[in-house]
Amino acid sequence: MNDASLPARTKSRQLYWILQVAGWGLYTLVKYIGAATVLGMPWGTTALELAIFGCVGLAISHWLRNFVRRRQWAALSIPKLATRIVVASFIVGTPLGIATQISDVSALQDPGPVLHEYAPALRASVTVPIQALLQIANWAFLYMIWLTIYFGAVGLREYRTARLEQSELARALQLAELRLLKSQLNPHFLFNALNTVRSLIADNPSRAQNAVTRLANTLRYTLSSRQDELVTLSQELDIVSDYLQLESMRFEDRLRIETHVPEDAAAVHIPVMLLQILVENAIKHGIAELPSGGLLRISAVLQNEMLILQVENPRPLVPIRATHEGIGLRNAQDRLRLLFGARASLDLDLSKPAVTTARLRIPVQK
Amino acid sequence: MKAMIIDDEPPARRELRRLLTDFPWVEVVGDAGNVDQAAEMIESLTPGLLFLDIQMPGGSGFDLLTRLEHLPQVIFTTAYDEHAVRAFEVDALDYLLKPIDPARLAEALGRVKSAEAARTPQPDAVLEQIFVRDGARCWFVPLREVRLLSSEGNYIRLSWGKSKPLLGRALAALEQRLDPNRFFRANRRQIINLDFIENVELGVNGRLHAQLRDGPEVEISRRQARLFKTKMSI
Numbered sequence: 001m002n003d004a005s006l007p008a009r010t011k012s013r014q015l016y017w018i019l020q021v022a023g024w025g026l027y028t029l030v031k032y033i034g035a036a037t038v039l040g041m042p043w044g045t046t047a048l049e050l051a052i053f054g055c056v057g058l059a060i061s062h063w064l065r066n067f068v069r070r071r072q073w074a075a076l077s078i079p080k081l082a083t084r085i086v087v088a089s090f091i092v093g094t095p096l097g098i099a100t101q102i103s104d105v106s107a108l109q110d111p112g113p114v115l116h117e118y119a120p121a122l123r124a125s126v127t128v129p130i131q132a133l134l135q136i137a138n139w140a141f142l143y144m145i146w147l148t149i150y151f152g153a154v155g156l157r158e159y160r161t162a163r164l165e166q167s168e169l170a171r172a173l174q175l176a177e178l179r180l181l182k183s184q185l186n187p188h189f190l191f192n193a194l195n196t197v198r199s200l201i202a203d204n205p206s207r208a209q210n211a212v213t214r215l216a217n218t219l220r221y222t223l224s225s226r227q228d229e230l231v232t233l234s235q236e237l238d239i240v241s242d243y244l245q246l247e248s249m250r251f252e253d254r255l256r257i258e259t260h261v262p263e264d265a266a267a268v269h270i271p272v273m274l275l276q277i278l279v280e281n282a283i284k285h286g287i288a289e290l291p292s293g294g295l296l297r298i299s300a301v302l303q304n305e306m307l308i309l310q311v312e313n314p315r316p317l318v319p320i321r322a323t324h325e326g327i328g329l330r331n332a333q334d335r336l337r338l339l340f341g342a343r344a345s346l347d348l349d350l351s352k353p354a355v356t357t358a359r360l361r362i363p364v365q366k
Numbered sequence: 367m368k369a370m371i372i373d374d375e376p377p378a379r380r381e382l383r384r385l386l387t388d389f390p391w392v393e394v395v396g397d398a399g400n401v402d403q404a405a406e407m408i409e410s411l412t413p414g415l416l417f418l419d420i421q422m423p424g425g426s427g428f429d430l431l432t433r434l435e436h437l438p439q440v441i442f443t444t445a446y447d448e449h450a451v452r453a454f455e456v457d458a459l460d461y462l463l464k465p466i467d468p469a470r471l472a473e474a475l476g477r478v479k480s481a482e483a484a485r486t487p488q489p490d491a492v493l494e495q496i497f498v499r500d501g502a503r504c505w506f507v508p509l510r511e512v513r514l515l516s517s518e519g520n521y522i523r524l525s526w527g528k529s530k531p532l533l534g535r536a537l538a539a540l541e542q543r544l545d546p547n548r549f550f551r552a553n554r555r556q557i558i559n560l561d562f563i564e565n566v567e568l569g570v571n572g573r574l575h576a577q578l579r580d581g582p583e584v585e586i587s588r589r590q591a592r593l594f595k596t597k598m599s600i
Contacts, residue, residue: 188421191445192375195464199381250375288374291400291423316424 012157020058027142028054035105049105053096057139060092061146068147074154081151089143090136097136101128106135185222186280189247196250211249214242225272228339230365233300233309234266236275240298243276247283254293255283265300268307269365271335274346277328278311278358286313286356302364309360317354336362367482370411371397372404372430373419373443378464382417382443385471392475401425405433415478416440417462428504431497432534435543439481440497440506441474459506493543498524500531507531510548513562513581515540517555525581550597552576553587566598 028050035041035050068074068088073081100106193215200208221239225231237259248255279298287293294314301308329348336344340363349357369392373379379397386392395411398404401424408416416438418427427442442461459481460474485494495508507526514525517537524531533540541549541557552558562578569575574586574594586594 187446191464192378195381195445195466196375196377198465199377199384202384203377203380250377252376254374288421289423291374291402293423 020062023146024054024058024061027057031105041104045104049103053100053103053105057096057142060096061143064088064092064143064147065150068150074151074158085144085147085151086140089140089147092143093136093138093140096139098132100135100139101132106131185219188284189243189280190219192250193246196246200249207249211246214246217242218246222273222276228335229272230269230339231272232266233261233268233270233275233307236270236272237261237266237298240276240279243279244296251283251287251293254290255287256293256295258295258297259299261298261300262302265302265307265309268300268302268362270307270309270360270362271332271339274332274335274360275309275311277332278360281328281358282311282313282356286315289316290314305364307360307362307364309362311358313356314354315356336360367391367415367478368393368395368411368413369415369417370395370404370408370413370438371417372399372422372427373397373417374399374422375419378419378443382466385466385468388468389472389475399423401430401433404430408434408438409436412436413438414482418442420444428497428499431504432499434497437493437495437497437506439478441478492545493540496524496533498531498533500529505529505531509544510559510561513559513578514584515549515557525578527580550594551590552584552594553590556584558584560597 032047032050035046036043073084197208197211200211218239244257282296287296297312299310333346336346343363345361347359349359371379371382371394383394386394395413396407398407401422418440420427420442439459441459443464445464460477462470462474493509495506498505498507512524512526516523520536522533522535522537522540524533548560549557550560558576564577564579567575574591576584576586
């Protein structure tokens with residue numbers, strides 16, 4: 001249970017007791033006024049007896065509430081619940097009805113005087129057992145109303161929390177999707193690319209046109225790809241080459257590229273955007289950190305039904321700032337695990353001095 | 367006004383140069399693509415204004431500023447960097463987001479002009495402000511607001527407002543560049559700002575003690591006491 005739900009619980013518990021005391025108090029008070037004024041019963045003993053019945057009634061209703069909570073009646077279907085409410089009301093109503101019949105306040109439920117006035121013929125048929133049954137029915141009816149109100153309140157509360165939870169869930173989902181989109185879009189690349197385009201418009205208009213096309217391709221590919229999608233390595237290489245052309249315009253001679261992918265390897269299926277992320281990391285944490293840049297090498301080879309894909313880049317001897325490549329890399333590893341289980345792997349090899357090698361192993365799909 | 371552009375991407379440098387042709391009073395005297403090259407060029411060309419990219423190979427724009435002896439006015443340029451923008455909430459002239467909006471550039475240059483007009487002319491050798499980095503925070507510290515500079519090994523501890531940032535330089539080297547009319551070497555380890563002196567008392571050991579506003583009491587060494595008296599009587 002979290003902290004936020006605690007005050008709400010205390011609040012609903014308070015409300016429950018306020019309604020209990022007010023309801024039973026009001027019920028007893030109305031009865032008392034009736035007994036003392038209309039029937040002219042002795043006020044002292046009547047008040048005492050009614051107070052006792054009120055307290056016992058409240059106590060039983062509270063016990064009943066704990067009982068139905070323990071048995072989880074709120075989860076039942078409406079017909080089942082209705083049957084149980086009627087049966088339970090008669091069960092708790094019976095002893096209370098008999099007790100009322102024995103007590104002095106039984107006169108309150110006695111239909112005798114009314115019948116005497118309007119239907120004298122029926123007066124004789126109201127015997128003591130029938131009077132007792134009427135007392136029982138009266139109590140049972142009271143508990144039916146009580147339980148109906150109780151389940152109505154519980155249902156309303158549950159409906160409201162469910163609606164709240166639903167809207168919160170929807171919001172959380174939207175946020176997660178947005179974050180994913182943002183991480184895929186790589187805003188740093190996007191704005192730098194736009195700046196390059198702005199510069200090229202004056203320097204070299206045809207290169208600027210080319211850059212816009214490359215940028216559109218890269219964005220379309222990023223936005224339309226799904227997390228679980230597979231593409232051939234050659235498809236992925238097309239988009240990586242678009243991306244690298246854009247980065248070459250930014251870094252000019254600081255970025256040199258070498259690609260070695262044989263035809264059989266290019267036909268293998270890999271998760272979409274995976275090579276792209278490795279190449280982005282190689283530029284961000286390698287080339288961009290080095291004043292004179294360096295060589296980015298992409299190579300692939302087929303070995304024992306496995307595709308081995310490598311991205312190599314030079315790196316500064318001392319890392320300049322804490323690297324954030326953890327997130328992109330971990331996301332890539334998660335996707336690999338979901339798609340291929342333990343058969344695929346992705347790791348960063350830092351064993352060579354001043355060179356980072358990202359190595360991806362993927363089983364060839366038949 | 368002499369200006370320099372520091373950015374690791376050649377197209378970005380060209381683009382800014384082109385945008386600056388609309389402002390003939392800004393003369394771009396050079397550009398650099400990394401921190402080492404930039405530091406060298408700034409010391410020799412002494413520009414009055416820097417356009418500085420934050421993410422660069424071989425250290426960030428902030429790293430460059432902490433290294434500089436000659437600190438010009440700075441306008442940061444960045445493509446997308448929330449940290450940089452946040453650093454600006456503390457103190458700086460302005461920052462521009464790339465691609466640069468010409469109207470925003472004009473606004474930033476307007477600020478440079480008014481800052482320049484508000485500043486009292488000083489001999490070039492005198493340092494007016496200093497760039498300090500303390501953990502994740504960065505400040506441009508105007509030296510006239512610093513009340514005390516204390517030597518701590520190879521570092522200098524600045525007493526500035528409520529902060530006490532550390533500067534990666536030796537006190538003796540910085541002393542040459544301080545305004546001699548404002549700063550005074552109180553003892554082997556400390557330099558005080560005369561504007562902050564509240565009162566001066568003769569201590570039990572027979573030495574002078576200067577009480578600084580908002581700051582500690584500083585002992586003036588016997589050797590410096592005579593010089594101090596002459597200075598204060600002027």
